[in-house]
Amino acid sequence: MMIPLSYYLILSAVLFTVGVIGVLVRRNAIVIFMSIELMLNAVNLSFVAISKHLDSLDGQIFVFFVMTVAAAEVAVGLAIIINLFRNKETINVDEINIMKW
């Protein structure tokens, strides 16, 4: 039995939504980062599923580049979070608002 493409796309959409809820609801900067990783993985799943559906490998190459960007983003983002914690002793995003005004 072949799993239909739409099953993978629905799974990916639900995974993306879980990531969006994490970004919007949680206040811990590290958990927000992890939710962003969840969203990136949801998109990767769509890429691979559609790449198989269309008999093309371009989707898988895009996943490769998405992983590169995710690695770069995590390295820089976590360095920023460490710096924030050093200066403000918190990573609660409600208390980090000095750039807001």
Added chain:
Amino acid sequence: MTVTGFFFFSIAAVVLISAILVVVLRNPVHSALSLVLTFFSLAGLYILLNAQFIAAIQVIVYAGAIMVLFLFVIMLLNLDKEKRVGEKHPLQKAFGIAVAVFLLVAMGSIVAAGVLYGNKGIHTEARVSAIGNTKAIASLLFTDWVLPFEIASILLLAAIVGAIVLSKKEL
């Protein structure tokens, strides 16, 4: 239910449950560990989709490197459980979930409408399995996609320099 269907639905269930746990758990270490589980089960889905190379680098890069980085930072910061302080905006949670559900309905209706189409490529399953998934990706990566590949290496270099500059106390 066939074997493929059984594997798909059981792995999908693990993906969704562990993804929800990432968002729900209060302790960041537990969130990170369930994110590792999510990445591993996604690698299983990639194998079901005949993307063995992607499955391998999913385990090595995501579940290995990126999550170790996360756990390292959580350990360095020595965080307690998130305190249940009063939220600044009481409706924040409700609004967040409402926006996300709206997004899910929008994406689901696109899938249900079936408007996704595209031209078939040349890499059919038989052809790819004859030369091997990794070899097929490599030959594309070093011919058609060689410029993005080189730019990706520059991006990684910039990220390395940026991370060092940001986390140094003073230069």
